[in-house]
Amino acid sequence: MKNKKNKDKVLISPGHRACAGCGQMISAKAATEGMGNNVIVANATGCLEVTTTPYPQSAWKMPWIHSLFENASAIASGIKAALNYKGKHGEGRAKNIKVIAQGGDGGTFDIGFGLISGMWERGEDILYICYDTEAYSNTGVQASGATPWAASTTTTPAGTGKNIDAIGSHQNKKDMISIALAHGLPYVAQSTAGYPMDITAKVKKALEIKGPAYIQIMTPCIPGWKVKPSDAMKLGKLGVETGLYPLLEYIDGKLVNSSKIDKKVKVEEYLKLQGRFKHLFKTARGKKQIEYIQKLADENIKKYELKK
Numbered sequence: 001m002k003n004k005k006n007k008d009k010v011l012i013s014p015g016h017r018a019c020a021g022c023g024q025m026i027s028a029k030a031a032t033e034g035m036g037n038n039v040i041v042a043n044a045t046g047c048l049e050v051t052t053t054p055y056p057q058s059a060w061k062m063p064w065i066h067s068l069f070e071n072a073s074a075i076a077s078g079i080k081a082a083l084n085y086k087g088k089h090g091e092g093r094a095k096n097i098k099v100i101a102q103g104g105d106g107g108t109f110d111i112g113f114g115l116i117s118g119m120w121e122r123g124e125d126i127l128y129i130c131y132d133t134e135a136y137s138n139t140g141v142q143a144s145g146a147t148p149w150a151a152s153t154t155t156t157p158a159g160t161g162k163n164i165d166a167i168g169s170h171q172n173k174k175d176m177i178s179i180a181l182a183h184g185l186p187y188v189a190q191s192t193a194g195y196p197m198d199i200t201a202k203v204k205k206a207l208e209i210k211g212p213a214y215i216q217i218m219t220p221c222i223p224g225w226k227v228k229p230s231d232a233m234k235l236g237k238l239g240v241e242t243g244l245y246p247l248l249e250y251i252d253g254k255l256v257n258s259s260k261i262d263k264k265v266k267v268e269e270y271l272k273l274q275g276r277f278k279h280l281f282k283t284a285r286g287k288k289q290i291e292y293i294q295k296l297a298d299e300n301i302k303k304y305e306l307k308k
């Protein structure tokens with residue numbers, strides 16, 4: 001039955017061009033459910049933008065602007081400044097409009113990094129959401145600063161033939177959560193596509209708290225991670241259950257919530273579902289990398305006090 005009220009709450013309409021099962025779309029829909037109807041969103045170039053806005057169509061039922069790849073945060077700062085000006089000069093309503101900038105991990109960890117840092121430094125009341133596919137998905141899955149150790153991407157390919165021992169990425173994932181905290185943000189959180197209600201709640205909370213906020217969401221990429229379209233949410237859950245990608249919430253720099261682990265799931269359970277890690281199961285050198293990834297998960301469990 002059609003319910004106009006409920007229909008209006010869906011702020012990303014179906015019919016967009018994202019891959020079936022896309023972790024980013026699951027997460028973006030959950031995020032919009034926490035945004036309310038009084039927001040303006042600046043969106044960096046990337047899959048989320050490309051798949052939702054083939055000119056002249058748009059899947060976004062809200063004021064939404066496409067920025068360049070690197071400057072969603074600067075555009076958001078400009079929007080915020082204009083709203084502040086209008087608020088002071090007779091348009092009181094403008095003061096209540098929330099501003100959000102969002103982008104992929106390439107746009108966040110790498111190319112937009114300086115501008116995001118500036119936005120945070122200025123202490124502006126803007127929420128930044130990073131949809132972390134752990135690679136530059138839109139342009140063919142090149143490695144980004146968010147790519148995890150040993151993942152095969154088109155710029156860090158796993159070895160074949162004589163190079164069978166090549167392990168994929170030789171870099172650890174950049175710790176953007178710590179970088180955000182180092183900027184003194186009043187709200188910093190992490191979530192995954194496995195927990196849409198957690199995403200919605202975190203977006204809501206971030207918008208309630210005054211000042212800059214950062215939410216990073218692990219969003220499995222079906223072709224990039226070489227996974228089944230039905231597995232995005234499962235991978236989001238396994239990321240949490242292994243400790244590799246825990247749910248986190250910091251208020252004023254203090255960890256106030258994290259996902260507790262009842263029975264630790266080994267990282268193999270997460271890695272074996274993904275083609276980008278399949279080379280690790282073929283050689284002795286690969287197996288060593290799995291041990292190393294397990295060590296990273298165990299370190300997270302300690303660092304974020306995830307043990308029940």
Ligand SMILES: Cc1ncc(C[n+]2csc(CCOP(=O)(O)OP(=O)(O)O)c2C)c(N)n1
Nearest residue numbers: 046047069104105106107135136137138139
């Ligand atoms: C300055 C600039 N460099 C490169 C590009 C090409 N480009 C467009 S989208 C994209 C990848 C986006 O990756 P990410 O931010 O991780 O988002 P995803 O596609 O993974 O969601 C690239 C490299 C561009 N548009 N502008």
